[in-house]
Amino acid sequence: MSDTCTLAIDAMGGDHGPAVTLPAAAAMLGRHPSLSLILVGDQERLESAAASLDPPVRQRLTIQPASQVVDMDESPSQALRFKRDSSMRVAIDLVRSGEADACVSAGNTGALMATARYRLKTLPGIDRPAICTTIPCRGGRFRMLDLGANVDCTAEHLFQFAVMGSVLVEAAGDSDHPRIGLLNLGEEEIKGNDQVKQAAQLLQSSGLNYVGYVEGDRMFHNVADLVVCDGFTGNVALKSSEGVAAMISQYLRDEFRRNGFTRLAGLVALPVLKALRRRLDHRQYNGASLLGLRGVVVKSHGSADAWAFEQAIETGFIEASEAIPQRIDARLGEIFGAGPTQ
Amino acid sequence: MSDTCTLAIDAMGGDHGPAVTLPAAAAMLGRHPSLSLILVGDQERLESAAASLDPPVRQRLTIQPASQVVDMDESPSQALRFKRDSSMRVAIDLVRSGEADACVSAGNTGALMATARYRLKTLPGIDRPAICTTIPCRGGRFRMLDLGANVDCTAEHLFQFAVMGSVLVEAAGDSDHPRIGLLNLGEEEIKGNDQVKQAAQLLQSSGLNYVGYVEGDRMFHNVADLVVCDGFTGNVALKSSEGVAAMISQYLRDEFRRNGFTRLAGLVALPVLKALRRRLDHRQYNGASLLGLRGVVVKSHGSADAWAFEQAIETGFIEASEAIPQRIDARLGEIFGAGPTQ
The missing domain is CATH 3.40.718.10 (Isopropylmalate Dehydrogenase)
Known part of the structure; x- marks a missing residue:
């Protein structure tokens, strides 16, 4: 450039x-x-x-x-x-x-x-472009694709997503050798649908840093720099996560507004709550890539x-x-x- | 009985x-x-x-x-x-x-x-049993199935899940006429994979209280009493939600333990934090049904x-x-x- x-x-x-x-x-x-x-x-x-x-x-x-x-x-x-x-x-x-x-x-x-x-x-x-975004996790962040451009994906599509996403992670300076995980409903080899199982085989023999299957909760434990999935699953996973985070924020506001004492407690805790809000502010990750x-x-x-x-x-x-x-x-x-x- | x-x-x-x-x-x-x-x-x-x-x-x-x-x-x-x-x-x-x-x-x-x-x-x-659980949402709770028993589902399977789940919601006293939603990556009719689109048609002509497609974030807005999906998507959605909730709880603990002042603020806010924890305690929803x-x-x-x-x-x-x-x-x-x- x-x-x-x-x-x-x-x-x-x-x-x-x-x-x-x-x-x-x-x-x-x-x-x-x-x-x-x-x-x-x-x-x-x-x-x-x-x-x-x-x-x-x-x-x-x-x-x-x-x-x-x-x-x-x-x-x-x-x-x-x-x-x-x-x-x-x-x-x-x-x-x-x-x-x-x-x-x-x-x-x-x-x-x-x-x-x-x-x-x-x-x-x-x-074959198909994919949508990739950045998601915060414990002690870091990861990227995930596809997030909705492709509702049905073959193993080859998932593999192409992994290649595209890993280039993005490297270029953003997050990792020289990005850990690539496949989103799945279990971590054992027998788990998953045919597309995911075949994509795992393609990744294993690719020379990419494939780290295996990743479950929905484990993504947030910083176990992969890139999580690959079809667009249907990725969209649901991302939106479910956003939905829960918004609900918890709302609960927190509700509880601190419950009565005079809790409002006072909220004032005392304000710097803490602001720090939390900064950590959860999804605006900092705005900008999904069409790869x-x-x-x-x-x-x-x-x-x-x-x-x-x-x-x-x-x-x-x-x-x-x-x-x-x-x-x-x-x-x-x-x-x-x-x-x-x- | x-x-x-x-x-x-x-x-x-x-x-x-x-x-x-x-x-x-x-x-x-x-x-x-x-x-x-x-x-x-x-x-x-x-x-x-x-x-x-x-x-x-x-x-x-x-x-x-x-x-x-x-x-x-x-x-x-x-x-x-x-x-x-x-x-x-x-x-x-x-x-x-x-x-x-x-x-x-x-x-x-x-x-x-x-x-x-x-x-x-x-x-x-x-044709196939499904796993159904209860999930808290704003102002209530909903049930979701399948959560992992069936990685691939036809429209007929999804329809059967809807019938089974709606009976469970009624029997639990949550609703006499349960609102049934199909988990999808958008709310417009053209969105989704073939199985979901065909399941929507089956539900529309079934006499069940089908309310349409539900996105991952909207589930938590109490828009349906029952959210139906294949087991792959359901498992990922549930675990992603749990993963985010656990991460936010951890952040909250971290922030309140940061220094002497924040620990003091945490003591003042303790009743509020306990109330929040009660609302988020997933143990109260333990017990998934094999339907x-x-x-x-x-x-x-x-x-x-x-x-x-x-x-x-x-x-x-x-x-x-x-x-x-x-x-x-x-x-x-x-x-x-x-x-x-x-």
């Missing part, structure tokens, strides 16, 4: 659009002098909002007009057919043309995946605030700087030789 | 054996004057431990000898072949012969399911303490008193007419 980097931002995507994407973009430009951003969307609105930025920041910000917005509940096929000038698609096309090194969007996940796959195409040897494409695409939570969206742009910046797609391509070449996987 | 009830307890199962099962049995007998228990296992050991019980409790306790114990890591086929006089199998056989109305075991889940299925058989119209068999079989956590094991016996007591297998059989008859499902 060159020492400068240009990212395309779908400025209209997500629940809040420019109200979130513009301040996040400005903050990122302030932090990274080598970064340039292209904000894609409603030209008039973006121009007027950008007018208030400091000149040194403003001069690394370009505005690219796009007349349409993909709705959050629009079907991928509708978006592909009728939203050819959407901020999402125009941002992806900037990656396709090489004008941008990555694209970041808080828009509709299904439409983003479908459009990115259609416009950028998958890498040779990759397996011929370009970097990062998906932010639709409800992200400016700080969270900034983390998603940061993820795109790191992946572009580290040339993740090229590194995945090279790794696939090492594993499979010159040809693609199948 | 008659007004008295006899339960067979696998006294040797679980991590702690009689040290846990015997005190739990004694406590249950003290609470329920209409209950009798048969403790199955090492006769000498159980006789000598039972000698210290109060006579009114002791006289409702029978000891049934069994010379073997199924190991916690033994494969189901090994247990079936070589442990014909195990405490687990003898306890199940007491249900088969009608001497007991239910069986409760903290032993190896795979062996328990395989032995129960082999000895008791499934109900007509049920779909011609008899009641309840599985306790292997690591259960005496109080938790008592809750599992309580679950067996309720299911036997409510004649769950007979009610499932009757419900299947109502839905499918005289014949079985397929």
Whole structure:
């Protein structure tokens, strides 16, 4: 990678659009002098909002007009057919043309995946792109994929996910030799469905650092840097975890608000509760990677605030700087030789 | 059901054996004057431990000898072949012969399911038994199945799980018309794999109170009384949830132990933290039901303490008193007419 980097931002995507994407973009430009951003969307609105930025920041910000917005509940096929000038698609096309090194969007996940796959195409040897995110665990963090792009997966798909994810973990500096686990309902060899069992065999003979099956609770004990699963299971596991964490936070608030004494106890415990909240703040992990494409695409939570969206742009910046797609391509070449996987 | 009830307890199962099962049995007998228990296992050991019980409790306790114990890591086929006089199998056989109305075991889940299925058989119209447990959620609780007995499930299996689970929810008094949801990675109709989509169609035309797809995080918002899924997904969802809850509890302890001030804050907040712990105490939900068999079989956590094991016996007591297998059989008859499902 060159020492400068240009990212395309779908400025209209997500629940809040420019109200979130513009301040996040400005903050990122302030932090990274080598970064340039292209904000894609409603030209008039973006121009007027950008007018208030400091000149040194403003001069690394370009505005690219796009007349349409993909709705959050629009079907991928509708978006592909009728939203050819959407901020999402125009941002992806900037990656396709090489004008941008990555694209970041808080828009509709299904439409983003479908459009990115259609416009950028998958890498040779990759059948299906996958969604990968970072999840906190005891004493560290791990990455998990797929999180919903692929409801049914063969053993070969799971193996490709493992290759892609391990490149990402290495590039992010989390591990030189990432421990790869397969999500399963038990740790014994006989456990699991056929796809998982066959994927285990592929991983065992791959030279990758495969550490075996990982159960849902064990993921949070820092036993793997990368947890691989099909998109149905991964989505359910991630959302169940988020659901429980939110419920416990709510319980904690309820209990501290129960009466005068507990409110006082809550005041005394406030620094502790704030420290806990910081540790559990999922916004710091915002920015899921669409891996397996011929370009970097990062998906932010639709409800992200400016700080969270900034983390998603940061993820795109790191992946572009580290040339993740090229590194995945090279790794696939090492594993499979010159040809693609199948 | 008659007004008295006899339960067979696998006294040797679980991590702690009689040290846990015997005190739990004694406590249950003290609470329920209409209950009798048969403790199955090492006769000498159980006789000598039972000698210290109060006579009114002791006289409702029978000891049934069994010379073997199924190991916690033994494969189901090994247990079936070589442990014909195990405490687990003898306890199940007491249900088969009608001497007991239910069986409760903290032993190896795979062996328990395989032995129960082999000895008791499934109900007509049920292809596969499933494991169902109770999970706390905001303002209530819900039941979920399957949790690991069946890694691959057809739409018909999922539908049968829904019928069995809804009978259990009704019998437990949680709802007269249980809201049934299908676990999925989205709430829109187009989401999910083929099995889930087809199960949705079966449920929509069944007359059951089907409320649609439920996402992993939404389960904890009390949107369904019963969440149906295949055993792979259910196991991962349940264990992920437990893993996150345990991690947050650990974080909370860590933060309160950080220094002198936080320890003091922890003392002030102790009543609040205890209340939180009570709300999150999974021991109160101990006792998973093996549904779909011609008899009641309840599985306790292997690591259960005496109080938790008592809750599992309580679950067996309720299911036997409510004649769950007979009610499932009757419900299947109502839905499918005289014949079985397929």
